[in-house]
Amino acid sequence: MPQVTVTEQLLIHQKASPMATGRFTRLLNELILAAKIISREVNKAGLVNVLGFTGETNIQGEKVKKLDEFANSVLIHRLQRSGLLCAMSSEENADLIEIPDNLKQGDYILIFDPLDGSSNIDVNVSIGTIFSILRRTGENGPVTLDEVLQKGSEQVAAGYFLYGTSTMMVYSTGDGVHGFTLDPSVGEFLLSHPDIKIPEQGKIYSVNEGYWDYWDKPTREIVSYFKSPANQRKKPYSMRYIGSLVSDFHRNLFYGGIFLYPRDTRDPRLASGKLRLLCEANPLAFIVEQAGGLAIDGKNRILDIEPHELHQRVPLFIGSKNDVQKVREIYGGD
Ligand code: P6P
Numbered sequence: 001m002p003q004v005t006v007t008e009q010l011l012i013h014q015k016a017s018p019m020a021t022g023r024f025t026r027l028l029n030e031l032i033l034a035a036k037i038i039s040r041e042v043n044k045a046g047l048v049n050v051l052g053f054t055g056e057t058n059i060q061g062e063k064v065k066k067l068d069e070f071a072n073s074v075l076i077h078r079l080q081r082s083g084l085l086c087a088m089s090s091e092e093n094a095d096l097i098e099i100p101d102n103l104k105q106g107d108y109i110l111i112f113d114p115l116d117g118s119s120n121i122d123v124n125v126s127i128g129t130i131f132s133i134l135r136r137t138g139e140n141g142p143v144t145l146d147e148v149l150q151k152g153s154e155q156v157a158a159g160y161f162l163y164g165t166s167t168m169m170v171y172s173t174g175d176g177v178h179g180f181t182l183d184p185s186v187g188e189f190l191l192s193h194p195d196i197k198i199p200e201q202g203k204i205y206s207v208n209e210g211y212w213d214y215w216d217k218p219t220r221e222i223v224s225y226f227k228s229p230a231n232q233r234k235k236p237y238s239m240r241y242i243g244s245l246v247s248d249f250h251r252n253l254f255y256g257g258i259f260l261y262p263r264d265t266r267d268p269r270l271a272s273g274k275l276r277l278l279c280e281a282n283p284l285a286f287i288v289e290q291a292g293g294l295a296i297d298g299k300n301r302i303l304d305i306e307p308h309e310l311h312q313r314v315p316l317f318i319g320s321k322n323d324v325q326k327v328r329e330i331y332g333g334d
Helices: 006-016 023-042 066-080 118-123 209-214 217-227 245-255 277-290 321-331
Strands: 053-057 063-065 085-090 108-116 127-135 157-163 167-172 178-183 188-193 204-206 258-261 294-296 316-319
Touching: 006 023, 006 178, 006 188, 023 066, 023 108, 023 127, 023 157, 023 167, 053 066, 063 066, 066 085, 066 108, 066 118, 066 127, 085 277, 108 118, 108 277, 118 127, 127 245, 127 277, 157 245, 157 277, 167 188, 167 245, 167 277, 204 217, 204 245, 209 217, 217 258, 217 321, 245 258, 245 277, 245 316, 258 321, 277 294, 277 316, 294 321, 316 321
Parallel strands: 085 108, 204 258
Antiparallel strands: 053 063, 108 127, 127 157, 157 167, 167 178, 178 188, 258 316, 294 316
16 A cells, blocks of 8 residues: 655645645645654764753753754754744743744744653653644734734644654644654655544553652542542553653553643742643644543643743643543542
C-alpha cells in the first residue's frame, strides 16, 4: 500500500478547505523541516558536544541545556523567515518574539515549547517539541499581546514532535488526530497512525508522587483513587511517569490513562502548577479532545481558560474521558 506522507496529507486537507490559500500548509512544512533538523541533533546528542548546560537559565528559572537552545534557535530562525507569522512565543523566551521589519509578515501566531522534557536529554529519554498555531485577531501592523493571549479553543492547529525510539509527528487541525513516523532513509514523515482515538477508560496514571506532602486533600484523594483497587476495578492502575510531558502524554494517548500535574505548595511560583497554559496545556488539550479525551485544570476545561499572561501556569489533568471526569467529580466540578 503506498505510504502517505504528511505533505500529501496536508495537501488533501488544503484541497478540502475552500478558503485555503496554501499558507497554512507552508507553515506546517516549515515546522516539519525544523523538527527534522532538531531530530538529527537529538539523535546524535551523545556523539557531539551538545549535551550539558549552556550556563544560562530561562524565563522559567530552569537551566538551559544546549539542545534546548539549539532547538529554540532553529525554530525561531526558520519560522521568522517563513513570511507566514506575525509573532511567536517560546517557552524559552520571556517576551513575544516579533518578526523583524525587514521580513515578510503573515497572519499566523506560533507558540511552542522547543524541547519539552529537556531534563532527560543527557540520559537518552524521549523528549519533544510542542506547538500551537493561532490566527491573529487584528488586521495588520504590530501584533499586540492581547492577540496572542487567546483561549485554547481558538487554536487552528496543534501538535507535537516526539524524539524517541523513532521520531513522530502527531497533530490535529480540528479534524481528528493523525500520527506520522519519520523514515530517516527518505527523510519523510509517513502516515503511521491515522485518526487516533484515546481509550475512554485508562489503566495508567502519571503523576510525580514525590510531591504528595505538597498537595491539598482533594488532590491526595484523586491520586489515592487511581492507586486503590477497591474502586470498582479488578486491579489498580499502573503508575508510569517519565518526567517528559510529551512522552507521558503520547503513551497515554495510545494506551489510555491520565496525566496529572496538580498545583502544589513547594514553591510559590507553582501555586498554579508547573506546566504552561499556552505552549503545553493548550496544544495537548486540543489534541486529546480531538482524540475523544478531556483536559481540565481540576474543574474547568483547559481550552476555555482565558490567558492573562504569556507564561501562565495551570494545573493539568489530561487523558481518558472517564478518568478525567473522576478528577472533576472529586474536585467538585460539574
Ligand atoms: P517534575 C519537563 O521539565 C516538564 O516541563 C514536563 O515535560 C514534565 O512532565 C514535567 O516538567 C516534570 O516535572 O516536577 O515531575 O520533574
